[in-house]
Amino acid sequence: MYVGRERPTGGFEVFAWFFMRISGVVLILLVLGHLAIMHVLNTVDEIDFEFVAARWGSPFWRTYDLVMLWLAWLHGLNGLRMVIDDYVHRKGWRAVTLTALALVGFVLLAMGTQIILTFEAPTSRVTAGLP
Amino acid sequence: MRVMVKIKRFNPGRDREPYWAEYEVDVEPVDRVLDALEYVKWHLDGTLAFRRSCAHGICGSDAMLINGRNRLACKVLVKELGARITVEPLRGFPVIKDLVVDMEGFFAKYRAIKPYLIHDEPPPETEWRQSPEERARFDDTTKCILCAACTTSCPSFWANGAYIGPAAIVNAHRFIFDSRDRGAAERLAVLNTGLGVWRCRTIFNCVEACPRGIDVTRAIAEVKRALLFSSL
Amino acid sequence: MYRGREGMWSWILHRVTGLGILLFLAIHIVDIYLLGWPDVFNKLLFLYRHPVFRVAEVFLVAAVLYHALNGIRILLVDFWVEGTRLHRQIFWAQVVLFLLIWIPTSLLMLSPVVFGR
Amino acid sequence: MTTVHRYDAVIVGAGGAGLRAALEVARVTPRIAVVSKLYPIRSHTGTAQGGIGAALGNMEEDHWEWHMFDTVKGSDYLADQDAVEIMCQEAIACVYELEHWGLPFDRTPEGKIAQRRFGGHTRNFGEAPVRRACHAADRTGHMILQTLYQQCIKHEVTFFNEFHVVDLLLEDNVCRGVVALSLADGELHVFHAKAVLFATGGFGRMYKVTSNARSLTGDGVAIALRRGIPLEDMEFFQFHPTGIYKLGILISEAARGEGGILRNRQGERFMERYAPTLLDLAPRDIISRCMYTEIREGRGIDGKDYLHLDLTHLGREVIEKKLPDVTDFVRTYLGIDPIREPIPVQPTAHYAMGGIPTDVRGRVIRDEKNTPVLGFYAAGECACVSVHGANRLGTNSLVDILVFGKLAGRDMAEYLRGADFAPLPKDADGPAREECERLLTSNGSESVARLRETLQREMMDKASVFRTQEGLEAMLTTLKELKDRYRRVRIQDKGKIFNMDLQEALELGYLLDLAEVTVVSALARRESRGAHYREDFPKRDDAEWLKHTLAYRLDGEFELRYKPVVITRFQPLERKY
Numbered sequence A: 001m002y003v004g005r006e007r008p009t010g011g012f013e014v015f016a017w018f019f020m021r022i023s024g025v026v027l028i029l030l031v032l033g034h035l036a037i038m039h040v041l042n043t044v045d046e047i048d049f050e051f052v053a054a055r056w057g058s059p060f061w062r063t064y065d066l067v068m069l070w071l072a073w074l075h076g077l078n079g080l081r082m083v084i085d086d087y088v089h090r091k092g093w094r095a096v097t098l099t100a101l102a103l104v105g106f107v108l109l110a111m112g113t114q115i116i117l118t119f120e121a122p123t124s125r126v127t128a129g130l131p
Numbered sequence B: 001m002r003v004m005v006k007i008k009r010f011n012p013g014r015d016r017e018p019y020w021a022e023y024e025v026d027v028e029p030v031d032r033v034l035d036a037l038e039y040v041k042w043h044l045d046g047t048l049a050f051r052r053s054c055a056h057g058i059c060g061s062d063a064m065l066i067n068g069r070n071r072l073a074c075k076v077l078v079k080e081l082g083a084r085i086t087v088e089p090l091r092g093f094p095v096i097k098d099l100v101v102d103m104e105g106f107f108a109k110y111r112a113i114k115p116y117l118i119h120d121e122p123p124p125e126t127e128w129r130q131s132p133e134e135r136a137r138f139d140d141t142t143k144c145i146l147c148a149a150c151t152t153s154c155p156s157f158w159a160n161g162a163y164i165g166p167a168a169i170v171n172a173h174r175f176i177f178d179s180r181d182r183g184a185a186e187r188l189a190v191l192n193t194g195l196g197v198w199r200c201r202t203i204f205n206c207v208e209a210c211p212r213g214i215d216v217t218r219a220i221a222e223v224k225r226a227l228l229f230s231s232l
Numbered sequence C: 001m002y003r004g005r006e007g008m009w010s011w012i013l014h015r016v017t018g019l020g021i022l023l024f025l026a027i028h029i030v031d032i033y034l035l036g037w038p039d040v041f042n043k044l045l046f047l048y049r050h051p052v053f054r055v056a057e058v059f060l061v062a063a064v065l066y067h068a069l070n071g072i073r074i075l076l077v078d079f080w081v082e083g084t085r086l087h088r089q090i091f092w093a094q095v096v097l098f099l100l101i102w103i104p105t106s107l108l109m110l111s112p113v114v115f116g117r
Numbered sequence D: 001m002t003t004v005h006r007y008d009a010v011i012v013g014a015g016g017a018g019l020r021a022a023l024e025v026a027r028v029t030p031r032i033a034v035v036s037k038l039y040p041i042r043s044h045t046g047t048a049q050g051g052i053g054a055a056l057g058n059m060e061e062d063h064w065e066w067h068m069f070d071t072v073k074g075s076d077y078l079a080d081q082d083a084v085e086i087m088c089q090e091a092i093a094c095v096y097e098l099e100h101w102g103l104p105f106d107r108t109p110e111g112k113i114a115q116r117r118f119g120g121h122t123r124n125f126g127e128a129p130v131r132r133a134c135h136a137a138d139r140t141g142h143m144i145l146q147t148l149y150q151q152c153i154k155h156e157v158t159f160f161n162e163f164h165v166v167d168l169l170l171e172d173n174v175c176r177g178v179v180a181l182s183l184a185d186g187e188l189h190v191f192h193a194k195a196v197l198f199a200t201g202g203f204g205r206m207y208k209v210t211s212n213a214r215s216l217t218g219d220g221v222a223i224a225l226r227r228g229i230p231l232e233d234m235e236f237f238q239f240h241p242t243g244i245y246k247l248g249i250l251i252s253e254a255a256r257g258e259g260g261i262l263r264n265r266q267g268e269r270f271m272e273r274y275a276p277t278l279l280d281l282a283p284r285d286i287i288s289r290c291m292y293t294e295i296r297e298g299r300g301i302d303g304k305d306y307l308h309l310d311l312t313h314l315g316r317e318v319i320e321k322k323l324p325d326v327t328d329f330v331r332t333y334l335g336i337d338p339i340r341e342p343i344p345v346q347p348t349a350h351y352a353m354g355g356i357p358t359d360v361r362g363r364v365i366r367d368e369k370n371t372p373v374l375g376f377y378a379a380g381e382c383a384c385v386s387v388h389g390a391n392r393l394g395t396n397s398l399v400d401i402l403v404f405g406k407l408a409g410r411d412m413a414e415y416l417r418g419a420d421f422a423p424l425p426k427d428a429d430g431p432a433r434e435e436c437e438r439l440l441t442s443n444g445s446e447s448v449a450r451l452r453e454t455l456q457r458e459m460m461d462k463a464s465v466f467r468t469q470e471g472l473e474a475m476l477t478t479l480k481e482l483k484d485r486y487r488r489v490r491i492q493d494k495g496k497i498f499n500m501d502l503q504e505a506l507e508l509g510y511l512l513d514l515a516e517v518t519v520v521s522a523l524a525r526r527e528s529r530g531a532h533y534r535e536d537f538p539k540r541d542d543a544e545w546l547k548h549t550l551a552y553r554l555d556g557e558f559e560l561r562y563k564p565v566v567i568t569r570f571q572p573l574e575r576k577y
Ligand SMILES: Cc1cc2nc3c(=O)[nH]c(=O)nc-3n(C[C@H](O)[C@H](O)[C@H](O)COP(=O)(O)OP(=O)(O)OC[C@H]3O[C@@H](n4cnc5c(N)ncnc54)[C@H](O)[C@@H]3O)c2cc1C
Pocket: D012, D013, D014, D015, D016, D017, D018, D035, D036, D037, D038, D039, D040, D043, D044, D045, D046, D047, D048, D049, D050, D051, D052, D053, D140, D141, D163, D164, D165, D166, D199, D200, D201, D202, D211, D212, D213, D215, D216, D219, D220, D250, D252, D350, D351, D379, D380, D381, D382, D394, D395, D396, D397, D398, D399, D401
């Protein structure tokens, strides 16, 4: 292909589109891994406070969960934004829904991040016998 | 062969709401849906309106929703459909009357992507050279007859009528990938928005609807990639 | 109803599963946040252990699995030249793969509920 | 009430000829409107398949003189050679121009425009077939129409789409505009103009089996006739040899250009007997006649009225790459795969050689002395320059619409500079309104569809490939009856919005008029030439009939006059291929 003039570059939509794909690929590993560990190999019968606490004792799992949280959340939020974009046309409604989306998105992301980063396992309760 | 043709009718000058009308028609199995419509028009109910011209799938006049899918009435044989044929106007355009829809918005989007060769240098004495490979690069999208079957089959377009739609993207592709063209940047700029290529969700209804067998989604994907790679 | 084919149905499912997972994730963030209050957290765990949730969990896995596999299909369509031509075949391959993974996984997950492990 | 628009120039018809002319006029004035009853890209030019002829010599030696010779010979020496000369010279520039506008021609390995063989096109004055038809697969017309429309978008030409022109405003030999019916709302619009160009296409719809679109009803030609313009050479109507059996959908000559063969029920390549040099690439009039002869002599397939077009030896590669659309038609409509099975074909009404007489500048002329009508132009299939004479060669119509579209546009542009708006006639839209009202309110019992069916069937029977005195006379009687019944036709749709019923009734009126001129002209011409074959006068008669017919209709009566053929380079010879 010949290129005559400057190509348009960037823009939010290209970025968003590409992000959906990149995050998707990474999420395949992260989310499926997470599901496998938490819901298949272990089951919710085993999972309790101690389980999680022990897991977050390791920086690896903290990072894992943090990355997963951010990617999945931003991926999902942008997905929802696309859906809103499709179906909500009235100006006012759009503003309301998109603002709500941003607010809820921000608050929950902050909550998730906070707990992953600041969680301190009560040392006494860290028990042996966990992976 | 006797078939029941059910047509969604609406005459804004007279009717408040669209309604269904049913007609019994005798056809040959090798007749087209267009023949059935013409039979209705000519022998049963002269008030029916639809567009048609070439009757062999080249002029793009008679795209409509036939048994739940966008088709050209002149390119579906009744034997493919069985004894009940349902015909509706294309979705997402205002209805002028019966099966005739207002295509002005559709053509406005076509015009928006600058559907003409852009090349500022003076042309040579004879032809611009183009290798068969370069020519093949955009062959698929030169076939478009602007029938709008693709755009009006796209759920993304139904959801938001401001979406530029596959037909316009196909026609942009036809020029963007023509080795003689120098206007790719301008066209890509038009398509690089939330109402441009990025609203395509690769749903593929367009491909199934296209009577010219154009791989519409592929064309759209190529445009997306062109935009992505020039942004990286 | 428009009689779309694989492409349309796969998209509807992708959208529904994506939104479903998002909803779950939102709830999940909240419940994990409760880790700050270990007692509350542990008390609420009964919810997760309820048979209804155990069955729902199987569907959550289904949703994620479908969404992930279909995500791969979308990527192939977007970036592989043959993707658009073969999208239907890829879809059916994906369905097969989905069943191959999901059925055994569900059995594994549900066996404690059904057989009490 | 009636809206009045004012434009320097109004072009009626948005096919190849109309758009090409519009582009030319748009160079000098933005006050130009194209009025078309179809969306431009729906025009019939888009269905042209095989190619556009121009002696580019990209694949082998070629010269415009050879092209000119073939055209003249193909026309059975009835074409005006000054016009043919211009056309064949200009063809080359026109093709390059299209390429520069972006037309995606197929390419040779060196990247030049690819060319193929076509009926009647030869090297060195008839020696052997030559590759002259420039093509884009079998969608050449589609690409031409798209490219021209794209250029019109670029130059911001104003379009009035789905405006059906119903009248021409012509007084004292000066054209003043047109009257059109807007289909969307049923209102009449008057277009006041300094100059008008008709490019309304052909009228194959007067025959039962035809390659022509539903819309090809000769509107412009009939309107001109009604306004006192004579029609030229209307007895010559081309039947294309290979229409899909019964449907009439065209299988391009390109199929034979690529090597396809016609066979009869014995599997014999019968063209060997009739045209030993060019075989299946002989001109259309000849092949169509041979096919009918075969059928009459019982060698049709299964004794029926069709023959086989055999492509099976060409192989999948050639068929699918070079004739993709044709292959698709055959598969869709016949359920036959041309790669494996021969295609049932029969001659199909295809092209009107006759039409509104013009000079080489596209000006409509009103008599045998070539007196132009001021401000009235015509180009394309509706016009008769005459470059096709008694039989058009394949690929030459696309050349015709481009070259004479351009020249007419150029002359119009010139004319606009000196001309002023002639005042509109009093009650400009009166006659049109009256006609529409009459049709809408008529309480007769006749149906448009039935009349049209009868017309098409009878014309096919009596005034198609073979003609006789009795047949034509009988047809004339039938036509009188049909016209009489037409006065009592009843329209069901009385509404204003998209009244297709009214439109079809108007169109039937045009067809009836044109059928009548065709038959009257054919009856008079007591010889056989090109597409006009009289069984009772099977020989060409240059002494008596080397002249153009001009048919006038004055107060309902026909008057035939004649004008000489312009002969410059090539003296008439016997036509052998
Ligand atoms: C199937 C087929 C294949 C062909 N293949 C070839 C080929 O390979 N090579 C070749 O040289 N030729 C070919 N021809 C012939 C050639 O295509 C036509 O003769 C040529 O395209 C005519 O062009 P035009 O511009 O005169 O008219 P058209 O393209 O027919 O356009 C007529 C225009 O007039 C408008 N119009 C008509 N009546 C009215 C009215 N009352 N009011 C307003 N507008 C009106 C229509 O809307 C339309 O826009 C083929 C023809 C057919 C039918």
